[in-house]
Amino acid sequence: MKKALATSALGLVALGAHAQSSVTLYGIVDTGIGYQSSSTSLGSTTGGHSAVKMVNGIWAGSRFGLKGAEDLGGGTKAIFQLEEGFNSASGAESVSGLMFSRQAYVGVANATYGTFTAGRQYTAYYSLLSPYSPTTWLTGAYGAHPGDIDSLDTLYRANNSLVYTSPSMYGLTVSGSYSLGGVAGSTNAGSTISGAVQYLNGPFGIAAGYQRINNSTPGGGAWGANSTTSNNGAQAGVSGINNGYQTAQAQQRVAVTGGYAFSSQWDVSFSYSNVQYIAGTNSSFHSQATFNTGGAVLHFKPLTALDLAAGYSYTRATEANGISSAASYQQFNLSQYYSLSKRTGLYALEAYQRAGGQTLGTNGKSIINATADIGDGQNSAPSSSRSQVAVGVGIITRF
Template structure:
């Protein structure tokens, strides 16, 4: 009898332990048709042609993932997330060679003490500023600030990262992150670190953050493979906007985002960012380059199933490296989203950008730069194929399903 009771108790304990753990499989599949005017290769200012093509992950990046938690007692839980991005049109990995390129982390969370995670993940800067990013309603592909130069879209994921986020204290949340470069002889080389604050009070919210990204190559130059914010040695988010500054020794970003909901139908968000590309002795440019961007998005929900949004942003660079007419970019965006159900939706997107002034482009060897006319680069979906002229128009329609 005693043995039976013990066996029964152990069985109940196993059931209880199982009930306190959870693992969820989730994902998104997003596919559509897009049009882009004046498409050329990065760094070229000639030969632009329009293109109609199948587009993938425009409203929400196609992905699948696993996330879960285990109750450790006392309110503390162990948590993990593994997330892989893929191309729904071809089935290929979104980043070759990275099985879980979007996120791969493990950590612990407690409602009193906060959350600490380790692995490949987003920085504190992005996580707290992103609720008011232009990408929320305009998407990153068409609606991110030109080239996503201010890292308010999901392109900037960081390896070897430790992230701490505090509990919400009367509307205030703080977060900090540090990513170890692991370069022998240097604690700083290749590292990425950031800090951010977010305050929420009813219909109003605001966030501010700082982020620094260090090249693991001493003195700048080719982006080192040990740089924590890179994909296999390639610098993240190189575009027609920052192509001439990709050999920087470091990048710094300071940004403020916020928003206000007027009622259940209307809300507005705003953002400002200051981005600095800092040269080293091996960089192909010699003077610090600074880009300032300001933008706003107006969101309208006339029906329960319909979301409409319009956005505008203005980006302006400083005069440096021999440039006397600073590059500037104006971008206009519209979006329409119709919910067929809680999990499935149809969308349409339109964007136009006009560039002016001058910027830098690297030569073929990447060891020096030349001054060229600034060319348009709508959002970040056109980073590898910007315009060959000062103007670019992009539009797309598609379907998205979440599971």
């Protein structure tokens, strides 16, 4: 149960607490059991074996956080949010060395003028496109487009970010974000720029966005710790899908998502994305690689306590860097969620992916057969073969 606590009662600011200030403590604990076929280490195409293991944060990432607001008068309030992810199976931090790995920002909000925040947070691209992401009902671990290549799940949180989001005007919302790279002598290296627009009209909604992430090393090469979307010095979102393009000078994404609710029981969402890995003078690969993905999810709610969903996505790369048979990935997903209460539920997830064609190996030069990598929950342990199956069951509770 979410608990709104007076700031003074929480003991964070005992003196000078404003009468209209509040702090909310909240969280999610999600733990289950998962099966994955043909699991191997990232970059390897041999030795794959099936695995059954305890899994964490499959339906929604386990976390705890604090968020608060203080009325500044004139319709304006100061806001903040601190959110940490953790592994409920082991108690470990979700990202080693980051105390608030999910979000850490402060800002101001006004119903007339919009919201401006600064800190570690989601980009404008993700925030406005995510309501129609496949992860809404299929989860990111199993249902994100292969490897979350188009950043429609939560892998790409950006450090040093300034984000502005407008109020909704006749159903239209716009947002923009810029993340400072912090590289001496360069305002572009390591930075992230993003913009998005969203339109809502009754049962219909649509959003479009742009996002560019620049390597902290000009010209590409090893993705340095200064890059705004790096996690503890490592590049975010590396998977069996894009492993050969880690040394890109920049990643660029353009995407459109949308949805329509036919009734209180049926709704459908769709998404299309174009992802580019741009080569620089220091990149291991020499030509731009482009991945196009299209997908759709059908959600059905036959009972008040039961949600069912089915999804499909198709991803295809371009023929570049000596590749004559472009990599492709077809992914099929099913999900079932049963609410035990408003805060607690049981879930089951099933996914299958089939890869085809060729891609680049870890060194960014050798051409290898494309291998399967379901969603983004298997990024560190993709399949060693063309196919992969993943099944998971679990329990989630919110407070």
